[in-house]
Amino acid sequence: MTATTRTTKRKKKKKKGKGWLILLLLAAGAFFALYQLEFKYWDRSMPTGMHxxxxxxxxxxxxxxxxxxxxxxxxxxxxxxxxxxxxxxxxxxxxxxxxxxxxxxxxxxxxxxxxxxxxxxxxxxxxxxxxxxxxxxxxxxxxxxxxxxxxxxxxxxxxxxxxxxxxxxxxxxxxxxxxxxxxxxxxx
The missing domain is CATH 3.30.1380.10 (Muramoyl-pentapeptide Carboxypeptidase; domain 2)
Structure with a gap:
């Protein structure tokens, strides 16, 4: 295997690794946004009587x-x-x-x-x-x-x-x- 072939394979692995990282970050961001949206509508005031x-x-x-x-x-x-x-x-x-x-x-x-x-x-x-x-x-x-x-x-x-x-x-x-x-x- 030549040096050029090894370098090309390393670059492809790096790109593939970055792709998973980007997907993971996007998924985490989407989860956080949905959580915040739901949390925004929760009632943070304390109750004052029985349910x-x-x-x-x-x-x-x-x-x-x-x-x-x-x-x-x-x-x-x-x-x-x-x-x-x-x-x-x-x-x-x-x-x-x-x-x-x-x-x-x-x-x-x-x-x-x-x-x-x-x-x-x-x-x-x-x-x-x-x-x-x-x-x-x-x-x-x-x-x-x-x-x-x-x-x-x-x-x-x-x-x-x-x-x-x-x-x-x-x-x-x-x-x-x-x-x-x-x-x-x-x-x-």
């Missing part, structure tokens, strides 16, 4: 539990990022026990997509006993409420957070991660 479907299901949860002779109270639903930060500080920078692992903006509560409940005794006080059988049907009232919630489309905090069991927690994430919500994506 309407979650609020409807919350009320249905209370109603369905009552039909089974179980009184529950909603102890928390929507909370602002500032309220979330206050809860997060408990057991860390403020007195008390740790009650959440999520800072402001990192909880489904901050997007109106989560709620917490407790059983309610006859005096109207919150009861956190997950084994209590107040309606005397042989089943723990707490787990009956969990079954109702799951049937309504909620995810239960006793199953979704790995090692941390948040038994009073229900959420509907609508297929959106906290990261997507922080970026401004909202459920329809």
């Amino acid at each position: 309407p479907l979650v609020a409807e299901k919350r009320d249905k949860l209370v109603e369905e539990a009552s039909k089974k002779g179980i009184q529950i109270m909603i102890t928390d639903d929507f909370r602002s990022a500032a309220e979330q930060d206050e809860l997060y500080a408990k057991g860390r920078t403020k007195p008390g026990n740790i009650v959440t692992h999520a800072e402001g903006g990192k909880s489904y509560h901050n997007y109106g997509m989560a709620l917490d409940f407790a059983l309610e005794n006859q005096a109207g006080e919150a009861v956190w006993d997950i084994k209590r059988d107040g309606n005397k049907n042989g089943e723990a009232d707490w787990m009956e409420v969990v079954a109702i919630g799951k049937n309504l489309g909620f995810e239960w905090g006793g199953e979704i957070f790995g090692d941390f069991k948040d038994y009073p927690h229900f959420q509907m994430d609508f297929g959106l991660s906290i990261y997507e919500l922080q970026l401004g994506r909202r459920p329809k």
Whole structure:
């Protein structure tokens, strides 16, 4: 093989390599442009209340539990990022026990997509006993409420957070991660 032939082959390889690089750059640019276009229309403002479907299901949860002779109270639903930060500080920078692992903006509560409940005794006080059988049907009232919630489309905090069991927690994430919500994506 002559020196001229080798030089010609090297030039063709270089051109071919540059072609792939140009295609890759064009594809990346197109992806970025589409992403930016979609992102531009996301709602970056924070919600100020419960998502309407979650609020409807919350009320249905209370109603369905009552039909089974179980009184529950909603102890928390929507909370602002500032309220979330206050809860997060408990057991860390403020007195008390740790009650959440999520800072402001990192909880489904901050997007109106989560709620917490407790059983309610006859005096109207919150009861956190997950084994209590107040309606005397042989089943723990707490787990009956969990079954109702799951049937309504909620995810239960006793199953979704790995090692941390948040038994009073229900959420509907609508297929959106906290990261997507922080970026401004909202459920329809």
